[in-house]
Amino acid sequence: MSTASRETTSPRSSAKSSSLLTVLLALGANIIVAIAKSVAGFLTGSASMVAEAAHSWADAGNELFLLQAERVAVRPRDPAHPGGYGREAYVWSLFAAVGLFTAGAVVSIMHGVSQLGAEEPETDYLINYIVLAVAFVFEGVSFMQSYRQAHALADERGTSTVEHVLSTSNPTLRAVFAEDAAALIGLLIAFLGVLLHELTGNAVFDALGSILVGVLLAIVAFVLIDRNRRFLLGEQAPERVTQAVLGMLLRHPEVSSVSYLHLEYVGPERVFLVAAVDLVGNDRESDVADDLYAVEQELERNEHIAEAVLTLSRRGQPTLRASE
Template sequence: MATKHTASSVFTVLLALGANVLVAIAKTVAAVLTGSASMVAEAAHSWADSGNEVFLLQAERSAARPRDDAHPGGYGRESYVWSLFAAVGLFTAGAVVSIMHGVSELGANEPEADYLIAYLVLAVSFVFEGISFLQSYRQARILADERGTGTVEQVLMTSNPTLRAVFAEDAAALIGLVIAFAGILLHQLTGQAVYDALGSILVGVLLATVAVVLIDRNRRFLLGEPAPDRAHRAVLAGLLRHPEVEKVTYLHLEFVGPERLFLVAAVDLVGNDRESDVASDLALVEDYLERDPHITEAVLTLSRPGAPALSPRALE
């Protein structure tokens, strides 16, 4: 089911894609004209980001497919696969290229560059990247306010890999532009091309760090990331409000996609109905839970005799 957050994620990716393509073209031209190692690294960075946005758009498209008999839990986890591809692309096409080029230029006698062109391109790139970053920041801030968390914490912990990737890549792009500017400026002031080469290497290290974090987060969600305590409390409270549920003795919530959860619970039903009636009652409660757009699939079973009840306060 498409939500306002999904639509916002798609817009964020499209904005980032447009900005990255324009910036990548400008940086490539500047790299050719100036011969700057830092500018080459920045061009590789932007082209890598542009390719990654395509993967992220596919992630949003794949995750939006409705569940079917073959995939009762939906296709949400596919978004983590495409986002993982994007993170690996950032590492290989961005980080590795930047570091290798910087290392190769350490001992080279780089000629005097047209610094004005480099500075103009960096300034324009900073504006475009800043616009894209502000959009991803606003989206993350809205979600953080809804959940009562910090913005950075929300980005790191969110089940939405697209938001995390765009936010991280845009933030890295802005930091990378500052590094490239410093490398080119030091080259101009000292006449030593080594600073430009070091700028390329530092940009590569920055991209590698971001890529490793994104790879690890997607890996965790593919393996099965449990929902946070606040989600457990909300679902448990909802279960206990249902007239057929007397107590809940077990509850497991696991992300199976962006903002989508797989629920397993053991419950004790009101009364002592026959087995056929119990099965019908459990199905009714499952249907009730799955009306929530965040619950992709709910599976309920009966509690073991004597099992202690869970309470929302106990989860705090």
């Protein structure tokens, strides 16, 4: 089976349960790590640890937004929302990205800047190292869960893991993967800040660690905000998905050819389909309308197609061909 075909026929329920497990694991890890970092930051006064605590609390709050995104996106469509509620997942994911920027990036940068001229007293660096090591283990477990999910889906689609994370219509997977990756990098930055502070006795390195963590979170937040903005505006499905749906249309016994096809994401792994087709035979207008409606209904039974709208091709209009 081709990669395009697998994309349109993969079990959505298993993907949803996998995404939910990823979010829950990340939430649990972030709460535990946030408490540990907060205690360490309070006891040692380390600017890097305070920044990391803010980072983890922001991530924990964001996971709640992502859980809401997972919950509302699967609501069935109704007369008021014929395309379903899938786009609401991007709204909640956008809230999570903004939260990462405000509660994570801004707090970390402001705290680091405020500590640049301050002289931190000698402290128990061992506490910071222990907490950072424990946090790295918890964050690493959470990251591996999101990585395995993203890597498996990327293999099915024949793309790299990072490319899939950036392009996927699943905002939950993208957010958890990005936040977990940023968490691991942030821990390394905090470790270097604390270590250089200990080796040199200069607290400016600790403050710089806090600022760098904030900059890292700001970059990740801007990427997530931009991706959610694009999907809210209406992201066109990639070529592999278009080819899969085109092949499905051309294999339908009632469809002779397809001259126009538009696929637009209306939620995670869900598209709105508009196509101009030529039907087999030369039926009366009323029969053609019934035939088109029957094909639409059959297409909508595919779990990845939220709504299908078909019209007749214009005479002489060039037809589309599915790639082999």
